[in-house]
Amino acid sequence: MTDLREELNRDAGEPLLPIEKKLIGWSLGLGVGLLVLLVIVNHLFPVS
Amino acid sequence: MANVSQVHDWREVRADNVALAPRISEDWLSLIIGLFVFVLALAGLGNVDLTGWVVTTAVWGNITQALGTVSKSYGALGGIGALVATYVALLVVLGGAAVALKTDVKKFALAFTAVFWLAYLSWIVGNYAHFAAVTPAELNKFGIAWSLKLTNEGGYIFALIGGLIIANVFPRFAETIREAVRPELYIKIAIVILGGVFAVTAASKLSLATSLLLRGTAAIIEAYLIYWAVVYFVARKWFGFSREWAAPLASGISICGVSAAIATGGAIRARPAIPVLVSSLVVVFAVVEVLILPFIATTFLAHEPLVAGAWMGLAVKTDGAAVAAGGITEALILAQNAAEGVKYQAGWMLGTTTTIKVFIDIFIGIWAFVLGYIWTNHINKTGDKAQASEIWQRFPKFIIGFVVTFVVGLILALATPSGLAAKVPAAIGEANTFRVIFFILTFFSIGVLSNFKRLWAEGIGKLAVVYAVSLFGFVIWVGLLISWLFFAGVKPPLAS
Numbered sequence: 201m202t203d204l205r206e207e208l209n210r211d212a213g214e215p216l217l218p219i220e221k222k223l224i225g226w227s228l229g230l231g232v233g234l235l236v237l238l239v240i241v242n243h244l245f246p247v248s
Numbered sequence: 249m250a251n252v253s254q255v256h257d258w259r260e261v262r263a264d265n266v267a268l269a270p271r272i273s274e275d276w277l278s279l280i281i282g283l284f285v286f287v288l289a290l291a292g293l294g295n296v297d298l299t300g301w302v303v304t305t306a307v308w309g310n311i312t313q314a315l316g317t318v319s320k321s322y323g324a325l326g327g328i329g330a331l332v333a334t335y336v337a338l339l340v341v342l343g344g345a346a347v348a349l350k351t352d353v354k355k356f357a358l359a360f361t362a363v364f365w366l367a368y369l370s371w372i373v374g375n376y377a378h379f380a381a382v383t384p385a386e387l388n389k390f391g392i393a394w395s396l397k398l399t400n401e402g403g404y405i406f407a408l409i410g411g412l413i414i415a416n417v418f419p420r421f422a423e424t425i426r427e428a429v430r431p432e433l434y435i436k437i438a439i440v441i442l443g444g445v446f447a448v449t450a451a452s453k454l455s456l457a458t459s460l461l462l463r464g465t466a467a468i469i470e471a472y473l474i475y476w477a478v479v480y481f482v483a484r485k486w487f488g489f490s491r492e493w494a495a496p497l498a499s500g501i502s503i504c505g506v507s508a509a510i511a512t513g514g515a516i517r518a519r520p521a522i523p524v525l526v527s528s529l530v531v532v533f534a535v536v537e538v539l540i541l542p543f544i545a546t547t548f549l550a551h552e553p554l555v556a557g558a559w560m561g562l563a564v565k566t567d568g569a570a571v572a573a574g575g576i577t578e579a580l581i582l583a584q585n586a587a588e589g590v591k592y593q594a595g596w597m598l599g600t601t602t603t604i605k606v607f608i609d610i611f612i613g614i615w616a617f618v619l620g621y622i623w624t625n626h627i628n629k630t631g632d633k634a635q636a637s638e639i640w641q642r643f644p645k646f647i648i649g650f651v652v653t654f655v656v657g658l659i660l661a662l663a664t665p666s667g668l669a670a671k672v673p674a675a676i677g678e679a680n681t682f683r684v685i686f687f688i689l690t691f692f693s694i695g696v697l698s699n700f701k702r703l704w705a706e707g708i709g710k711l712a713v714v715y716a717v718s719l720f721g722f723v724i725w726v727g728l729l730i731s732w733l734f735f736a737g738v739k740p741p742l743a744s
Contacts, residue, residue: 217627225477229471231470231477242463
């Protein structure tokens with residue numbers, strides 16, 4: 201029988217694959233970039 | 249003994265059951281059943297009410313007033329009649345699914361009978377006024393001085409607890425009803441129906457949504473691109489979770505709680521116990537948020553009402569909890585401003601919370617698709633190179649149902665003659681009642697699958713810690729920052 205602690209630790213420490221790093225990096229980069237853009241747009245076109 | 253720590257759960261079962269269901273997968277069945285319910289409900293557009301008999305539960309002080317039919321045209325059935333009719337209908341439909349899954353139908357019918365009645369009984373208990381009433385007006389209505397303020401959706405917690413009691417106190421009984429304990433099937437059916445519900449919500453809030461579009465977009469970016477990436481990184485790098493655990497966990501904390509965790513679990517082909525376990529944490533933390541955040545918002549954001557409303561939409565996970573938190577926040581902040589002589593129009597804070605939540609919800613399916621694509625194409629490759637057919641085989645089919653019901657619902661609500669469009673919310677509202685029932689069955693099933701006492705002893709604390717660190721250390725405060733950036737200085741109109 202495998203308990204939850206074993207299950208959680210089963211693949212613990214499996215390294216981040218390049219595709220995961222790419223997913224995290226692109227998500228954050230795109231997210232922060234788009235947020236900055238939206239903040240600028242928000243200032244240019246404030247809610248009336 | 250049925251619990252999530254058994255070898256069977258961890259090793260053999262896949263979230264979509266593709267490998268285990270030779271005739272048809274739960275994925276396809278959920279799509280078929282979800283669309284079936286949706287189409288039946290849409291018959292209401294032609295003045296044929298085929299689903300108005302389904303049972304609905306109101307917050308109650310007197311148990312005789314708890315149950316009723318969703319449509320007045322079936323009112324003669326009465327509450328108990330509606331409950332029996334709902335049970336029989338679900339037994340027939342899900343019994344058909346059991347045949348397709350090649351399970352023992354007689355065993356399934358007996359098990360489902362127990363699951364349905366125990367789950368719905370838990371839901372009814374959760375709708376008791378002392379548990380569910382939220383606003384002062386509701387407390388007055390029921391003539392009570394206190395309530396746990398869990399909202400009627402707190403009934404899900406009771407269903408979960410009901411299941412947990414069975415798993416932990418009556419483990420043999422839990423094993424007996426295991427045939428009908430199918431959280432994946434139930435939640436996927438609910439998600440298919442949810443597509444249509446979200447479409448109507450978006451359409452009905454379109455004028456507000458138009459002016460808040462920019463801010464809604466910011467919420468989407470925040471939840472999917474920033475929250476998700478950070479939580480996934482924290483779970484993988486700092487806490488050492490495997491990919492299979494980290495992805496549903498990141499979606500549960502970042503996006504829309506239960507639906508997102510389960511959609512992600514299905515998309516990346518995680519074993520069912522994983523998103524189920526994450527979901528149970530999502531619900532517990534959402535209730536904690538509902539009980540705490542509105543009071544923090546009232547203390548610090550009473551003079552920035554829309555920042556407070558947006559914050560609830562961004563910080564509180566699960567739709568029901570978020571909207572409940574928005575409602576409570578609005579009531580508290582309106583009262584505080586009125587005491588200072590400023591009387592704002594009601595509805596703007598709650599509208600902001602709801603709009604932001606809807607915008608985030610809409611993209612669950614798309615995000616699941618993106619993750620599904622990455623996982624099937626780059627991470628869980630079988631053989632040297634994934635075949636196109638394999639990608640399709642792994643694609644979570646219920647997402648197709650979600651997209652179909654959303655698109656059809658939006659077209660009907662926006663692009664049909666006004667007479668027809670006006671009937672859409674009521675028709676899809678009946679489908680939504682089924683969605684609620686499938687959610688109840690899901691939560692109860694989650695409980696039955698979880699020997700919580702044992703799980704806690706065996707290490708669920710690690711999951712709870714990563715959830716708490718991410719939610720209270722990052723998600724809530726970034727949500728506040730973004731809400732401030734986009735809503736500070738924007739006031740609701742004054743009441744005339």
